[in-house]
Amino acid sequence: MARPAIVAALPPSEQGAVIAELSQAGFDAIPISRPIDLETLLASRRDVAVAILDGERDFDTSLEYYALLHEAGQDIPALMVLSPRALESMTLGPSRADARDEFFTRPYSPDALRWRVEAMCIRSMTVDDGSGAVLGGGSTEMTDWQRRAQLLAVFNPKGGVGKTTVATNLASALAVNQGQRVLLVDADTVTGHVTTSLAWNRSGRSLTAGVTSSRAGRSRRWPTSQRRTRRACRSCR
Numbered sequence: 554m555a556r557p558a559i560v561a562a563l564p565p566s567e568q569g570a571v572i573a574e575l576s577q578a579g580f581d582a583i584p585i586s587r588p589i590d591l592e593t594l595l596a597s598r599r600d601v602a603v604a605i606l607d608g609e610r611d612f613d614t615s616l617e618y619y620a621l622l623h624e625a626g627q628d629i630p631a632l633m634v635l636s637p638r639a640l641e642s643m644t645l646g647p648s649r650a651d652a653r654d655e656f657f658t659r660p661y662s663p664d665a666l667r668w669r670v671e672a673m674c675i676r677s678m679t680v681d682d683g684s685g686a687v688l689g690g691g692s693t694e695m696t697d698w699q700r701r702a703q704l705l706a707v708f709n710p711k712g713g714v715g716k717t718t719v720a721t722n723l724a725s726a727l728a729v730n731q732g733q734r735v736l737l738v739d740a741d742t743v744t745g746h747v748t749t750s751l752a753w754n755r756s757g758r759s760l761t762a763g764v765t766s767s768r769a770g771r772s773r774r775w776p777t778s779q780r781r782t783r784r785a786c787r788s789c790r
């Protein structure tokens with residue numbers, strides 16, 4: 554599926570590197586230098602997920618851009634790039650910012666900006682190939698979740714930084730040390746390997762199979778790696 558379009562209206566000294574980074578990530582990265590360019594673009598494209606704006610150097614022009622993002626039934630989130638000082642003065646005064654808009658402070662690396670854009674795309678649910686939003690429905694109100702369980706998320710957009718290690722050890726420690734019932738879900742659709750870390754891969758247990766067999770009371774025995782974790786956790790007490 555094609556990735557969404559991202560528009561960037563940044564100063565010339567930043568624009569090139571940001572466009573290159575976003576293009577490399579597979580986005581249709583479109584440089585914009587005047588509000589009329591954005592107006593023309595939005596008249597023909599409905600797949601703009603995020604607009605990166607300069608919230609500091611030319612504030613009036615940014616406001617023009619901002620208005621366009623919310624015209625004609627569109628509600629495109631803006632990522633405002635500005636200095637920490639400008640951010641501070643904005644947060645002190647009245648703000649026109651939408652709840653989905655975000656701020657990003659200078660100095661920044663194009664890589665860090667790209668990951669912020671990735672996160673905004675997920676949140677905005679605008680990745681739509683015509684078959685509907687990828688993410689949608691359901692309640693995300695914390696009160697709903699709290700009734701059922703405490704939710705802990707181990708998140709980092711970067712690969713290989715220890716998410717699985719932290720998540721599996723945390724889950725094991727909560728289960729073994731605290732005696733809590735823990736549901737560990739690996740939401741990584743590509744490289745999820747929680748089951749490998751817990752040595753469950755050989756038994757071929759999926760989440761569904763695990764839930765089904767535990768309901769039937771057949772999952773009393775811990776896999777080898779968990780027994781090891783159990784022993785280690787006991788010796789830590």
Ligand SMILES: Nc1ncnc2c1ncn2[C@@H]1O[C@H](COP(=O)(O)OP(=O)(O)OP(=O)(O)O)[C@@H](O)[C@H]1O
Nearest residue numbers: 709711712713714715716717718719741744745746
């Ligand atoms: N605190 C640590 N010190 C040293 N090495 C670590 C530490 N935490 C994790 N590792 C090692 O770093 C590697 C990556 O860890 P892990 O698989 O947990 O990362 P990840 O963020 O889940 O990666 P991916 O994005 O591929 O899912 C593994 O080989 C792991 O053993």
Ligand SMILES: [Mg+2]
Nearest residue numbers: 716717744746
């Ligand atoms: Mg992982």
